[in-house]
Amino acid sequence: MASQLAGVPAATLFSTVCVLGVVSVLSTAIYRLYFHPLAEYPGPFWARLSVWPSYLHTIKQDRHTWLLQLQDQYGPTFRYRPDSVVINTPTGYRTIFGPKGNVKKTESYYRVWPHNVNWTNTWNVTNVEAHARKRRVLNQAFSDRTLRGAEPHIHSTVDRWLTLMKEQIHNGQEWTKSLNMANEVNYLVLDILGDLCFGKSFDMKEPDSDIKHVPHLMGSFLQLMNPIAFSPFASWWVWAKPRGLDWLLTFAVPEDLKKWQGFVGKNLDDRAKKEMALKESGKGEGEAPKDFFHYLFDAKDPETGETGYDLQELYGECEVLTIAGSDTTAIITAAITFYLATNPRLQEKLAREVTSTFAHYGDIVAGPKLNGCQYLNAFIRETLRMTPPVPADLAREVLPGGTTVEGHFFPQDTKVSTCLYCLSYSKDVYTEPFKFRPERWIANTDDPEGDPVESVELAESGFCAFSYGSRSCVGMTMAWIELRIVLAKLIWMFELKQDPKNKLGGGSPELKPGHRDPGVYQIYDAFAAMRDGPMVRFKERHDDGYDLGWGSNVYEVIEDTNGPFSTSLMRKAGLLRVRVWSGLGFQVFNATNDPITTKEPTEEFLNKAEPGAKITRKMGEYEALFSNRKIREVLGSKEEHNWRQYYKPYCSFMRYGNLF
Numbered sequence: 001m002a003s004q005l006a007g008v009p010a011a012t013l014f015s016t017v018c019v020l021g022v023v024s025v026l027s028t029a030i031y032r033l034y035f036h037p038l039a040e041y042p043g044p045f046w047a048r049l050s051v052w053p054s055y056l057h058t059i060k061q062d063r064h065t066w067l068l069q070l071q072d073q074y075g076p077t078f079r080y081r082p083d084s085v086v087i088n089t090p091t092g093y094r095t096i097f098g099p100k101g102n103v104k105k106t107e108s109y110y111r112v113w114p115h116n117v118n119w120t121n122t123w124n125v126t127n128v129e130a131h132a133r134k135r136r137v138l139n140q141a142f143s144d145r146t147l148r149g150a151e152p153h154i155h156s157t158v159d160r161w162l163t164l165m166k167e168q169i170h171n172g173q174e175w176t177k178s179l180n181m182a183n184e185v186n187y188l189v190l191d192i193l194g195d196l197c198f199g200k201s202f203d204m205k206e207p208d209s210d211i212k213h214v215p216h217l218m219g220s221f222l223q224l225m226n227p228i229a230f231s232p233f234a235s236w237w238v239w240a241k242p243r244g245l246d247w248l249l250t251f252a253v254p255e256d257l258k259k260w261q262g263f264v265g266k267n268l269d270d271r272a273k274k275e276m277a278l279k280e281s282g283k284g285e286g287e288a289p290k291d292f293f294h295y296l297f298d299a300k301d302p303e304t305g306e307t308g309y310d311l312q313e314l315y316g317e318c319e320v321l322t323i324a325g326s327d328t329t330a331i332i333t334a335a336i337t338f339y340l341a342t343n344p345r346l347q348e349k350l351a352r353e354v355t356s357t358f359a360h361y362g363d364i365v366a367g368p369k370l371n372g373c374q375y376l377n378a379f380i381r382e383t384l385r386m387t388p389p390v391p392a393d394l395a396r397e398v399l400p401g402g403t404t405v406e407g408h409f410f411p412q413d414t415k416v417s418t419c420l421y422c423l424s425y426s427k428d429v430y431t432e433p434f435k436f437r438p439e440r441w442i443a444n445t446d447d448p449e450g451d452p453v454e455s456v457e458l459a460e461s462g463f464c465a466f467s468y469g470s471r472s473c474v475g476m477t478m479a480w481i482e483l484r485i486v487l488a489k490l491i492w493m494f495e496l497k498q499d500p501k502n503k504l505g506g507g508s509p510e511l512k513p514g515h516r517d518p519g520v521y522q523i524y525d526a527f528a529a530m531r532d533g534p535m536v537r538f539k540e541r542h543d544d545g546y547d548l549g550w551g552s553n554v555y556e557v558i559e560d561t562n563g564p565f566s567t568s569l570m571r572k573a574g575l576l577r578v579r580v581w582s583g584l585g586f587q588v589f590n591a592t593n594d595p596i597t598t599k600e601p602t603e604e605f606l607n608k609a610e611p612g613a614k615i616t617r618k619m620g621e622y623e624a625l626f627s628n629r630k631i632r633e634v635l636g637s638k639e640e641h642n643w644r645q646y647y648k649p650y651c652s653f654m655r656y657g658n659l660f
Contacts (some may be wrong), residue, residue: 032082037411043079044070051232054081058230061223061524064391064421065514071422077406084415086393087405088422090429090461095405096396096416097468102403104128105471106395106415111238112229114316115261116246121316122474123324135470137299137308138317141292142474149290150478151366153195154485161188161205162493165538178499178535181337185330186215192482193326197318198267199274199289214263218327220256222526229527264319272297272311292321321475323528328389329479331529332465333486335387336380338505338521338534339436340491341498346438350375351491351541364488366481373488374446378438380483384465385424386436392525393417394467420464429462431455434517494538505533 029049033039039048047053057063067086070078076088087096095101110124122134165184168176187204194202203209228237237245253261271293296317299308309317340347353375358364371377395417402411410416425433430440440459442450450456466473473479490496507517515522523529 036082037414038079038083038085041077041079041085042074047080048082051081054084055227055231058525059227060512061526061530062512062514063230064419064523064525065512067392067419068422068425069514071419071426076422076426076428077408081415083413084393084395084417085410086417086419086422087408088418088426089406090423090458092406093418093423093462093464094468096403096418097394097471099469101396101405101469102399102401103396103416104399105131106397108234108238109229109395111241112234113225114241116312117242118312119316121313121320123320124316132470133301133304134309134313134317135474136301136303137296138474140299140302140308141295142478143295146290146292146295147478147481150196151481151485154192154482155365157188157192157195157201157205158486158489161191162489164205164207165494166540168538169540175497175537175539178502178537180504180532181534181536182330182334182505182531183212183215185333185337186326187212188486189326189330189333189482190214190322193322194267195291196478197292197321197325198271199291199293211263214260215327215330217256217260217263218323219526219530220254221260222323222327222528223530224254224257226525226527264322265315267322268293268311268315268318272314293318324473325475325478327528328473329482331389331523331531332380332383332387332479332483334505334531334534335383335521335523336483336487337490337496337536338498339379339383339386341496341534341536342506342519343436344497346379346436347491347496350379350487351495354488354491355541358488358492361489361492364485364492366485370484370488373484374442375438376484376487378441380480380487381441381463382436382438385430385459385463387521387523387529388420388424388465389529390467390527391419391421391523391529392527393419394471418464423462423464426462429458434520436519491541493541495541496536496538499535499537502533502535504535505531 032049044053054063057066067080070080071088077085077092079085087093096103105124105126107126110126113124114120120130120134122131122138125131125134161184165176165179168179184205187209190204191201194200202211202214204212204214228234231237271291274289275294275297293314296309296314300306301308340350353373354364357369357373364370395415398410398412398414398416400412402409403416404410405416423429427433439447439449440451441456443453443456444450445453451459466476466479503518505521507515507520507522509516511522521531521534523531
């Protein structure tokens with residue numbers, strides 16, 4: 001063969017190759033336009049021919065708004081890649097992602113994400129059986145027991161965050177300076193996540209934190225990997241990963257990605273060492289922090305009894321919990337502050353509901369009263385609609401046997417999905433979809449400003465913020481608890497307004513199409529939504545914001561008979577340091593902003609009550625002492641304790657309840 005080609009002129013060979021190339025391109029184009037199984041579906045000419053239009057919008061992080069523009073042009077069902085169709089209807093969405101969808105996550109997208117082929121997690125594993133096993137194990141970290149145990153950590157972190165917010169009010173000013181809420185909320189939610197997942201707060205919200213760059217690292221990770229996963233060479237990437245690409249990438253990984261992997265890896269290593277040390281010491285279950293990691297470390301598959309995760313799988317799960325458990329909640333919380341600050345009338349309507357339901361700040365706890373705040377729930381739901389945490393489509397590959405969606409049959413290996421942003425802004429589902437209107441989720445039988453029952457039911461059918469079916473968000477219940485607590489406490493404590501000189505976060509005429517509406521919080525697609533702003537100022541709504549109210553708090557009691565000051569529980573709660581009194585086994589809290597001990601400086605008081613106590617920071621001159629509900633139970637049976645006789649002369653606060 002080589003000898004035969006040797007006599008052929010180079011020009012002839014080149015011409016032959018060019019002709020074959022042109023024929024290949026033309027035949028591929030003709031097939032995709034006229035003979036492909038998806039040829040009947042409308043869509044942009046170049047998008048039906050090539051993956052490049054979709055890929056370019058992925059790079060620009062505006063694929064969700066591009067798909068919405070295509071929906072306006074072609075209707076809810078259209079083709080946006082040669083092998084992909086979206087069906088943006090409530091029925092289509094529930095069919096594709098429901099139990100009879102006969103689809104799986106797309107190999108070429110999701111298998112790009114793991115650091116190596118063994119570090120798959122519940123989110124990026126594509127095999128249906130493997131996902132079912134991982135999900136059964138992961139569900140154990142989100143049981144009713146763990147959710148109940150998580151609430152105190154949420155309260156303590158939110159309280160501390162609001163305290164820091166209040167400290168931004170200086171020199172007799174009514175309002176704080178403008179704060180970028182995308183940043184502030186990132187710190188709050190990651191601190192909550194640290195407590196819940198790794199048993200320790202990251203303390204990013206603290207002014208002196210040296211890891212405030214971590215949210216940027218997370219964003220860099222998403223912005224790097226999402227375009228690769230949607231690229232024309234994604235299938236090659238997946239093929240090459242176990243054949244040396246993973247090894248090569250250990251040397252070529254960008255610095256931000258290396259730091260991100262280091263952050264997740266260090267948290268995993270530190271927490272695993274603690275768990276193994278507890279096991280080796282023979283200490284009981286009661287000694288271990290009841291965080292998500294604890295429940296996953298030794299978890300068994302409830303169906304087979306086999307070990308749930310090895311350490312590599314644990315890394316994968318911890319990474320996805322860090323992103324999904326923080327970034328998605330942070331997106332919504334930042335958007336909530338935008339819609340509060342830009343809609344004063346709605347803000348006041350919400351404030352009336354919350355303050356009339358909860359007389360004291362400390363009464364705000366998860367339960368029937370909070371769940372029953374109708375307008376608060378509607379406000380969150382409307383924010384979730386207008387700001388879906390994963391805005392674009394969730395790629396699904398059709399399995400053998402095909403699938404039928406909205407009367408259309410899709411054969412094996414084609415890709416079908418729903419763009420969550422498109423469904424959330426569908427004019428067929430939501431009237432005035434670009435208007436922030438929580439009342440659309442409330443029937444007019446309950447609120448004169450609400451909608452007819454049929455409209456509310458239609459809106460509910462299109463709600464897609466937490467996905468659906470076996471791949472739905474495992475932390476949905478936790479997210480609702482967190483969002484309700486954060487919003488209720490925030491609006492109880494503060495009035496919000498947008499910085500009139502800086503409208504960051506809203507749309508603007510200078511921005512690209514799809515991002516120009518000033519009343520819509522702007523997000524950018526990197527799988528999860530990227531965002532910046534809003535710039536918001538805060539004013540105290542209540543002067544007694546730290547009247548927590550006796551009996552309303554349910555923080556865990558931590559026993560410590562050695563008597564040092566503890567920095568563990570209430571430092572995070574915005575109540576500064578915690579005194580654990582020896583021999584009593586309950587928390588005595590050190591709080592500011594409450595004029596209880598007016599006759600004697602607190603430090604002097606403590607020296608009398610417990611002369612050996614070590615004071616690890618300089619307290620304010622008249623910081624007050626009080627405790628949670630456990631104090632009454634303990635004092636009731638330990639009346640002889642010196643704490644009581646020292647404390648009683650300084651108490652003049654019957655508003656907290658009949659302590660003595």
